[in-house]
Amino acid sequence: MYFSFETIPAVVCVFIATYIIYWIKKPRISKNEPPMVPYKFPIIGHTLDYLFNAENFLAECRQKYGDPFNIYVFGQVITLAGSEAAHEVYKHIDTFNLLSATRDTFPLHRVLKSFGDPETMEQVVKTIREGITAKLPLYTGRIQKKLMFSINKEIGDCSNPKLIRTANGDFSSLIARPVADVLVGQEISNNEDVIKAFANFIRDFTSILAIPPILSFIHPKVHTQVITLPLRFGWNPIGKHVITLKKYLKPVLEKRLRDKEIFGDKYEPPLDIIEYLLNKPEYETKVITDDYLNNICEFLFIFIVTSIHTTSRHLTSALYDFAGRPELWDDIYEEQVRIDKECNGELSPQHIDKMVKLDSFVRESFRNFGTVVAVPHRCLDESYTFKNGKTIPKGRIVQTYLMDIHYNTTAYGPEPKSFLPYHGLKNNFSASKTDKNYFTFGSGKRACPGRFFAVHEIKMGMHKIILNYHIKTPSGKIEKKIRYGTIGMPPVAGLIFENRKK
Structure with a gap:
């Protein structure tokens, strides 16, 4: 290969630039930190394993380096906290902050200005507890009617077996209708434009997150600045939904x-x-001004971010888990038939509480959702020392190693990855109850305040669907869940629905 004298300076410049980036980005770990997992590739670190082999890679790290441990991903050191260390993170609410950790990777505050504001988020939590959870029995009848309307619209008559694709979030609208009824009332919760705005809001926002965080190798904020450039130049993928609601x-x-x-x-x-x-x-007012409407719509869309998208994904995943396990069909169906006869088709909270087999099944579906790592928290103190003596510095992102929590052998036996449909029933753990081995809804004071409503809604939806349809997978087997990086998603093969004979 021939090199001219002109190419030598270019090669030297590239070498120097690469070395400078490597030197700047080389992780600097203090002696007392959690162990740093060795990596082969400078700058890239563990990024490829984290994106494409997270389950096996992190399991090996956990076994070899304990809990917690450090890895180097997208240009920064992150700490993985598993079944032992994660509880400390959730317990120390003044030291570890979720919203601070997600601002760079999920910059929703760019379009919902109050998202992440501590006072606003505290108000959201209070509103959920006082306005929804405390009044859940009063909402039950309305939720049931909205779910049945949605089921008839989204699934409909299946006299002949019907394949329904789920890749495009067909069940988001199913969940959006009862949520709309609770949030904005019966006057407009039947409006399809409003339902579409609720169902598509978070999906449209995540369109700006499609760019892989390559620029985070320089600095996470560089990536954030680039992906939010369209927003600052006036493009707002969710603006139309706010206008619709207003x-x-x-x-x-x-x-x-x-x-x-x-x-x-x-x-x-x-x-x-x-x-x-x-x-x-x-929110007291005598005149509905445009500013007032903006404030109240923004507040409502914060609810939507934390409810519809997540709930619809878990409902979809639970339907796949049910459809792929024919050995459970009769047992769970018989429970729904018995309860349906007891309530004469009109569910009350007491009847929903009696769905103990379905509740246990839903809990197990949550546990096996497939997410490896999620729920990052940023250390806000100058440093934090775990109980095992390992210390992390201020600003460190600590990721919750969900699979280490949900698949630990102490709680779930020698084969923790197996589907245990009645584990919750046998151990008196409901789907909405958090514990040290079940972090679907977080833990402690940070536990999701909307979990009771979400489980209530999913169980009612599952109850009505199982009563009315036989559900199968196209392959007749358990469909494999999809994973984007470390985040689990429901399968996309579709579900086959067929009317049950009455």
Whole structure:
């Protein structure tokens, strides 16, 4: 191969640039930190294994280096906290912060300005607890009606077996309807434009996250700046959804204000979150201005981010888990038939509580969802020392090693990756109950406040679907879940529905 004198400076420059980047990005680990897993490739570190072989790679690291341990991914050191260390992260809520850790990789605050604001997020949690969880029995009948409407619309008549593709989030609308009923009331929860806005909101936002974080090798904030450039130049993939909600919500709010003024003490407040907000001092108003609408819609979309997308994915995954296991069909179906006869088709919270086999099945589906690592937290203190004596510095991202928690042999036996449909039933663990071996909804004070509503909704949906349809996979076998990097997703093969004979 011939090299001219002109090429020598270029080669030297590339070499120098590579060395400088390597020197700048070389991880600097103090002596007392968790062990750093060795890697072969400078700059790249463990990134390829993390993206394409996370389950096996991290299991080997855990076995060899204990808990917690450090790896080098996308230009930064992250700490993996598994079944022993993760509990410390969730316990020390002032030291470890979730929102601070996700701002670079999930910059939703660029379009929902109050997303991540501590005061707003605290208000969201309070609203869920007071406005939804505490009143869940009052919502049950309405949720059931919305679910049945959605099932008839999204699945419909299956006199002949019907294959329904799930890759495009068909069940997002199924979940969006009851959520819309609870959030914005019965006046507009039947509006298909509103349902589409709710169902597609988070999917459209994640379109800006399609660019792999290659620039994070330089610095995570460089990647964030690049992927959010379109937003700063006016492109807003979710702006249309906010406009839709504002359009239909404004007349509802204006009518309620008029009715309050006309009827006074005789005003009968509707049961929904917008009414709950109208009665709070921070949202009290006499005129529905555009700014007021923006604030209340932004608040509502924060709910949507944390509810519809996640709930619909878990419902879809649970349907696949059921469809691929014919040995469970009769047992779980018989429970639903018995409960349906008891309630004469009108479920109450007490009847939902009696779905103990279905609840246990749903819990196991959650545990086997397939996500390897998730829920990052940033260390905000100058340093933090784990109980095993290992210390991490301020700013370190600590990832929750979910598979180490959900597949530990102490809790789930010698074959923890097997599907144990009645493990929760035998051990008196409900699907919404968090414990040290089940982090689907987080842990401790950080546990998801909407988990009761989500499980309530999924169980009701599963109950109605199982009662009305035989469900199979196209292959007749258990379909393999999809994984994007470390994040699990439901299979995409589709589900076959066929009417049950009444």
